[in-house]
Amino acid sequence: MNDVVDYTQDALRTHVRPLLRLAVAEDCHLGDVTTETILAGLHHQKSDAKSVTAVQTTSSPVTEETTHKDLSKQARAELIAEEELVFCGEFWFRETFAYAPTLSSRDTTQDNEITFFKNEGDRVAKGEKIATIVTQAKTLLTYERIALNGVQHFSGIATLTASYVNVLNETSTLITDTRKTTPGYRLLEKYAVHIGGGSNHRFSLSDAFLIKDNHINLVGDIKKAVTIVLTARSKNTALASLPLVIECSSLHELKELISIGFSKSQSQLSEYTSEHTDGANPLINPLTLHSEDYVLLDNFNHQDLTQALKMIENRMRVEVSGGIGLADMSRLRTLSFYIDRISIGALTHSVKAADISMDITF
Known part of the structure; x- marks a missing residue:
């Protein structure tokens, strides 16, 4: 019924961003207390160890640069299909990690290295890798669920639709x-x-x-x-x-x-x-x-x-x-x-x- 629909990446991004604002507001409006506490604890452990070494060697204590490095620990994630499916949601995945962190003063500016191995509409076998992302550990842990919720939902719709369409081939x-x-x-x-x-x-x-x-x-x-x-x-x-x-x-x-x-x-x-x-x-x-x-x-x-x-x-x-x-x-x-x-x-x-x-x- 609608022959011309604007499904460009820019159009999708326009619709995704307000939804991500809502998702971040409901999921981590006061931050990710677990991830932030553990990362802070990890930093303090390293700081204590470095302080002991500093006293022994009369060198300087932990610098601000070291602190930032600890809290910006990098991590890598793989998006894996746990069942056969039709993939849909690259736009949501990319925008989650590019835009969601900008909504919080608790997150730092960062570059995400995202690689997709499957395109929208591809049929993906169980166990196949869909994408990888390298970014800050805090970003992955905080926004993992928001990213997955969208990708799982849209891929579910695409997969079910394809099942109906295939019968009418x-x-x-x-x-x-x-x-x-x-x-x-x-x-x-x-x-x-x-x-x-x-x-x-x-x-x-x-x-x-x-x-x-x-x-x-x-x-x-x-x-x-x-x-x-x-x-x-x-x-x-x-x-x-x-x-x-x-x-x-x-x-x-x-x-x-x-x-x-x-x-x-x-x-x-x-x-x-x-x-x-x-x-x-x-x-x-x-x-x-x-x-x-x-x-x-x-x-x-x-x-x-x-x-x-x-x-x-x-x-x-x-x-x-x-x-x-x-x-x-x-x-x-x-x-x-x-x-x-x-x-x-x-x-x-x-x-x-x-x-x-x-x-x-x-």
Whole structure:
């Protein structure tokens, strides 16, 4: 539904930084007491040892430069896949270690040496190395969990999406996400769906008309709800280009929808009206359904779905949704010729995090 989405690194960074500010505020707003205490203790032990040596040799005690060196101890970490997965989250990993430390006065400016061995969308085998990072030990220990939370979450979405997409291999049916996303994370989660081979449904309520059961209940019946929207779309140029999706939860509702009738496509209608200002053409009726409009068949069983597809007869696009799991995909594949897309809320609302570890050495 959204053909042009800005998934550049700059766009992702713009969305990541506010989320990292929240993550740092909730995870270490008063610092990482364990890491800081242990590093301070390590420094004091070294200071005591050096002080004894200084007395014995009448040399100078520990300098400020030595102290800074102790607290800036370097460490190396490897990002490892603990299961087969589709990787997604380089943008989050890099930005965590580049940006998060700048939010705290307790951290020093530093250079991170990060190397990725896998690209976004790569399938990674269990045990394979995804990336390495060399930076201050304090930085790794403090921001490890924030980095992993993002990488595991986005890789989980990409991996699950790829599992659905693979079932429909060599068909034209798309797997799409929904608006059932984590508040604030929508663009990033939809990016992960994209990386997994899926397509993006509308990003917001402004992107398309989607008449659902509650809208139908609000006005009384599906025919009335659709007619109201079609009328508005035909009269308001700001709405004219918006696609229309109509949710049907029964064969009865579908029959009511079909009774509205079908016309030429929206693009054909636009071409005609631009050439004929009177708009008088009995073959083109803006108050009927167009081939670019979608009917959303929600929670149909296999028998009713098969009948519904015959009723539609390819006169408009078809979206299938409603509690669809991987176990349902083989059955839906047999009907994929008649289905344009399958929308799956589970891609984002209840996805299992990918098992990825970060092994740190000092």
